[in-house]
Amino acid sequence: FESKLPNLGTSIFSQMTTLANQYEAINLSQGFPEFDAPELLKKQLNHYVLEGMNQYSPSSGVPRLQQQIAELAQRKYGAEINADQQVTVTSGATEALFVAIQAIVRRGDEVIIFDPAYDSYQPAIELAGGKSVNIALHAPDYVIDWQAVASAVNKNTRAIIINTPHNPSGKTLKQQDINALKAIVSAHDLYVISDEVYEHITFDGQPHLSVLRDNALFAKSFVISSFGKTFHSTGWKMGYCIAPASLAVEFRKIHQYVTFSSFTPAQHALADMLEQQGEHVDELSEFYQQKRDVLSNALKGSRFTILPSEGTYFLLLDYSDVSELNDVEFCQWLVEQASVAAIPLSVFYQQPSHDKVIRLCFAKSDETLLQAAEILCQL
Ligand code: PMP
Ligand code: GLN
Numbered sequence: 179f180e181s182k183l184p185n186l187g188t189s190i191f192s193q194m195t196t197l198a199n200q201y202e203a204i205n206l207s208q209g210f211p212e213f214d215a216p217e218l219l220k221k222q223l224n225h226y227v228l229e230g231m232n233q234y235s236p237s238s239g240v241p242r243l244q245q246q247i248a249e250l251a252q253r254k255y256g257a258e259i260n261a262d263q264q265v266t267v268t269s270g271a272t273e274a275l276f277v278a279i280q281a282i283v284r285r286g287d288e289v290i291i292f293d294p295a296y297d298s299y300q301p302a303i304e305l306a307g308g309k310s311v312n313i314a315l316h317a318p319d320y321v322i323d324w325q326a327v328a329s330a331v332n333k334n335t336r337a338i339i340i341n342t343p344h345n346p347s348g349k350t351l352k353q354q355d356i357n358a359l360k361a362i363v364s365a366h367d368l369y370v371i372s373d374e375v376y377e378h379i380t381f382d383g384q385p386h387l388s389v390l391r392d393n394a395l396f397a398k399s400f401v402i403s404s405f406g407k408t409f410h411s412t413g414w415k416m417g418y419c420i421a422p423a424s425l426a427v428e429f430r431k432i433h434q435y436v437t438f439s440s441f442t443p444a445q446h447a448l449a450d451m452l453e454q455q456g457e458h459v460d461e462l463s464e465f466y467q468q469k470r471d472v473l474s475n476a477l478k479g480s481r482f483t484i485l486p487s488e489g490t491y492f493l494l495l496d497y498s499d500v501s502e503l504n505d506v507e508f509c510q511w512l513v514e515q516a517s518v519a520a521i522p523l524s525v526f527y528q529q530p531s532h533d534k535v536i537r538l539c540f541a542k543s544d545e546t547l548l549q550a551a552e553i554l555c556q557l
Pocket of ligand 2: 189209345
């Protein structure tokens, strides 16, 4: 059998969580909250299931949820979104990313992605018959060299995928990055897929620079988000894509044959949540900033170097002073010998990266974070 994706194994997130369970380690590897979804969300999901909202929803989403998503984009970014034509509800951001990529990438097209890149982009590009052009960013600052991006663009380039706040680095794009991206996109016939799943988690008073803030950039973009991150409900696999109507038409052609529609009761529950407890979204940055600070303060006495986290629920540690091992070996050692599971960064690079950096997820109780830090401080 000739595999369509011969180089692909099991995702690092599944691997590390399996190891964490096997060794009964503190699992700071795969990114998911240790705390539960808001009461209202759970109550309303239950309510709609019992009320009999158990059949297909319209393929693009339950209209009142589409409306709430459009209103959120208006309130946060001043975007004028047509809920009916531009918002499509999906089964997680993963589905939205896959569908957006299938919608635009043709055989032989190139897509620029930035390494360390979230692991679902590359397989989706390859399945569409395209090829990724990976531009590597490195510790400690993971800055994008936009000159290098401009030089990588050629007649086959179809799209650029950005991710801000960025998983795994925790970096956010700044206005000069958005300006540089916009200049490249307008000089060439390119699309942007903007992975903004951590849009409501930015620190130290920095605003999230959504592509939705800029009409000209949005005109060429698919903007993708996930309710899993926003409402501590990664297991629900609910997300969405906002795109200009002409792109949403193409997106929906594929979405209808990937899943057709997403879980109906959850869509109603999410609409209620956004309608009745919009403040949850506004409080998320402060909530996670406190978690970031608990973990980084507790690690101050350790031999790890803490890299800045400007958003997401991830913190990077440089372990050069702790171990000579490469990052995959170090994470293996850490979970087996120290009972802490982390994610090695090199797995998110196409070209080998020798940075000695691991990722910790701080979407955990303070107690869990302090326990993990206590172990790490002894290394
Ligand atoms: N993009 C990034 C950068 C992510 O971190 C994640 C989730 N870990 C996703 C996409 C996928 O989101 P979802 O779980 O909603 O499919
Ligand atoms: N996005 C999560 C992370 O970065 C994991 C998602 C998954 O397990 N596929 O850890």
